[in-house]
Amino acid sequence: MASGIAPLRPDDRPPLNLTGKRSRQRSEELIRYVLIVCSLLTVLTTVGIVLILVFEAFNFFRDVPVWDFLFGRTWTPLFSGSQQEFGVMPLVMGTLMTSLVAALISLPLGLAAAIYLSEFASARASAILKPILEVLAGVPTIIYGFFALTFITPVLLEPILGGIGTFNGLSAGIAIGIMAMPTVASLSEDALRAVPRSLREAAFGLGATKFETTVRVVVPAAVSGIVASFILAISRAVGETMIVAVAAGQSPAGQSGGSSSIFDLQNSMQTMTGFIAYTFSSDIARGTTAFYSLFGVGLLLFTMTFVMNLVSQWVTKRFREEYA
Amino acid sequence: MIDQVSTPQVSVATGDFRPRVKARQRIGAIWRWLFFAATTLAIVLLGMLLWSIFSPGLSWLSWGLITNPPSRIPEKAGMNPAIWGSIWIVMGSGITAFLLGLGTAVYLEEYATRGRFNDFIQTNISNLAGVPSIVYGLLGLVVFVDWMNMGRSLLAGALTMALLILPVVVISSREAIRAVPSSLREASYGLGATRWQTVQNHVLPAAFPGVLTGVILAMSRAIGETAPLLVVGGASQVLWRPDGPFSTFMVMPLQIYNWTGRPQKEFEHLAAAAIIILMIILLLMNSLAIGLRHHFSKKARW
Numbered sequence: 001m002a003s004g005i006a007p008l009r010p011d012d013r014p015p016l017n018l019t020g021k022r023s024r025q026r027s028e029e030l031i032r033y034v035l036i037v038c039s040l041l042t043v044l045t046t047v048g049i050v051l052i053l054v055f056e057a058f059n060f061f062r063d064v065p066v067w068d069f070l071f072g073r074t075w076t077p078l079f080s081g082s083q084q085e086f087g088v089m090p091l092v093m094g095t096l097m098t099s100l101v102a103a104l105i106s107l108p109l110g111l112a113a114a115i116y117l118s119e120f121a122s123a124r125a126s127a128i129l130k131p132i133l134e135v136l137a138g139v140p141t142i143i144y145g146f147f148a149l150t151f152i153t154p155v156l157l158e159p160i161l162g163g164i165g166t167f168n169g170l171s172a173g174i175a176i177g178i179m180a181m182p183t184v185a186s187l188s189e190d191a192l193r194a195v196p197r198s199l200r201e202a203a204f205g206l207g208a209t210k211f212e213t214t215v216r217v218v219v220p221a222a223v224s225g226i227v228a229s230f231i232l233a234i235s236r237a238v239g240e241t242m243i244v245a246v247a248a249g250q251s252p253a254g255q256s257g258g259s260s261s262i263f264d265l266q267n268s269m270q271t272m273t274g275f276i277a278y279t280f281s282s283d284i285a286r287g288t289t290a291f292y293s294l295f296g297v298g299l300l301l302f303t304m305t306f307v308m309n310l311v312s313q314w315v316t317k318r319f320r321e322e323y324a
Numbered sequence: 325m326i327d328q329v330s331t332p333q334v335s336v337a338t339g340d341f342r343p344r345v346k347a348r349q350r351i352g353a354i355w356r357w358l359f360f361a362a363t364t365l366a367i368v369l370l371g372m373l374l375w376s377i378f379s380p381g382l383s384w385l386s387w388g389l390i391t392n393p394p395s396r397i398p399e400k401a402g403m404n405p406a407i408w409g410s411i412w413i414v415m416g417s418g419i420t421a422f423l424l425g426l427g428t429a430v431y432l433e434e435y436a437t438r439g440r441f442n443d444f445i446q447t448n449i450s451n452l453a454g455v456p457s458i459v460y461g462l463l464g465l466v467v468f469v470d471w472m473n474m475g476r477s478l479l480a481g482a483l484t485m486a487l488l489i490l491p492v493v494v495i496s497s498r499e500a501i502r503a504v505p506s507s508l509r510e511a512s513y514g515l516g517a518t519r520w521q522t523v524q525n526h527v528l529p530a531a532f533p534g535v536l537t538g539v540i541l542a543m544s545r546a547i548g549e550t551a552p553l554l555v556v557g558g559a560s561q562v563l564w565r566p567d568g569p570f571s572t573f574m575v576m577p578l579q580i581y582n583w584t585g586r587p588q589k590e591f592e593h594l595a596a597a598a599i600i601i602l603m604i605i606l607l608l609m610n611s612l613a614i615g616l617r618h619h620f621s622k623k624a625r626w
């Protein structure tokens with residue numbers, strides 16, 4: 001491109017070998033196959049994930065009907081005998097409620113930060129603010145879990161909500177929100193920056209103020225990228241494990257004794273990921289229904305995040321505004 | 325939000341136009357301030373995060389934390405096995421993901437013809453990047469620990485982690501390869517070099533700094549990942565540093581998880597101190613990546 005000549009397209013590259021020497025031809029072919037195997041390995045990973053989750057979950061669904069799993073309202077896999085129940089609803093509610101809290105924090109804050117950085121901030125301000133957002137994005141999630149347990153709950157929430165439990169869904173949701181905010185901010189900022197300058201200038205020319213231009217012209221033009229960043233952030237919140245494992249507690253929503261509601265964010269609220277993590281941190285016997293239930297929950301979790309990621313990609317493609 | 329924007333009132337019949345510029349600009353100024361406040365909240369949050377770690381952790385920092393094995397007595401407890409475990413896991417997964425990821429990236433950028441297969445692999449990689457990390461743990465548990473009979477070993481953990489960071493390595497390697505100007509390739513082809521000779525002697529050396537930066541960033545993600553290793557390795561205490569690929573292992577974030585979960589306050593403070601060490605290592609790795617990028621970007625001339 002720098003040379004000023006049109007770049008070589010992959011399809012008009014020369015053949016693998018021009019010399020026609022046998023040995024060289026063979027090694028060129030061999031290398032090509034090795035590289036193909038490398039790239040097929042990524043496909044194999046996806047196939048492996050799907051097959052393993054489905055097969056192992058199949059063992060689980062032989063013992064527990066799918067219907068009872070999806071719509072049952074009690075989750076007590078580690079109990080014994082007849083007290084054992086596999087209704088995943090409380091775990092799903094735990095995931096949805098913590099993700100909702102996370103979304104309420106990360107989406108507005110992330111979008112506001114993106115708008116500020118792309119439309120308002122001076123070069124100096126963004127030189128300071130963007131690295132800070134990157135640091136927040138790079139902090140291992142176990143540290144956010146520690147933060148939720150030892151700071152958000154006792155220091156920030158306790159004074160406001162007196163009766164809040166040591167482990168609660170709210171603090172985990174807030175921590176996930178803080179973790180996901182930089183994702184929203186950086187992806188939305190990219191989308192906003194991709195809106196051509198001419199659109200803004202046209203709006204200014206018609207007498208719109210800076211704010212009106214931003215909200216009525218720039219944001220709508222970038223909406224596909226913004227929505228995609230929202231969905232991606234929610235998908236990450238749903239899949240987040242260590243924050244909820246540390247801070248959200250180990251009994252499913254509504255089963256902690258203190259409360260009876262599965263919407264109760266102030267008490268222990270195990271999520272799908274939290275259940276998987278907790279079960280593995282307290283060694284579990286292989287081959288039991290409880291063990292296979294891990295894969296039933298894993299399959300549900302994978303399906304939820306997979307669908308969200310597909311929707312996010314579809315939104316990006318389908319609603320992208322193209323400017324020539 | 326859109327409804328709150330006040331618009332100029334235009335009445336065509338009377339020709340009466342009231343721009344209300346002052347009011348509209350005041351609204352704009354308020355919103356601008358709100359956007360600014362949301363962004364600077366990130367600084368406040370980062371400050372609170374650091375404070376919540378440093379205020380309990382700083383006084384618990386000691387050499388013992390680095391050199392001692394875990395213990396029931398918090399004053400004696402350290403995370404020496406976890407530090408070694410992290411080093412082995414990160415090196416193992418980094419090297420594996422580097423080889424596989426670079427191979428994939430070279431194939432997609434230099435060999436594959438544009439078409440459905442290429443698109444399919446690309447979609448697949450971006451989907452893999454969105455799979456929750458704990459699901460990789462379940463994959464590793466079944467494939468590496470059970471089927472391949474590796475047990476809950478260092479090797480199984482490193483391979484699981486390699487699969488987890490592979491999409492990141494592929495994406496950054498592709499970008500690095502794409503940034504190599506095509507004039508380099510054309511010159512090489514023009515002199516009669518084969519495809520692989522071109523890749524080996526010209527494309528890879530030019531792309532190497534970018535690839536390396538991507539791998540280091542992926543490794544710094546691997547060092548903080550906890551969930552998949554919790555599934556593959558379990559959370560029980562490991563008292564010895566790993567002595568081979570099939571040894572049991574512990575990593576720093578798992579040790580932190582373990583200590584955070586205990587009822588005694590002392591262990592919570594110990595966890596904070598361990599977090600400080602983990603963050604220092606992360607900072608060093610990221611600085612290394614930035615430094616490398618800077619060093620090589622001065623050298624590259626095309």
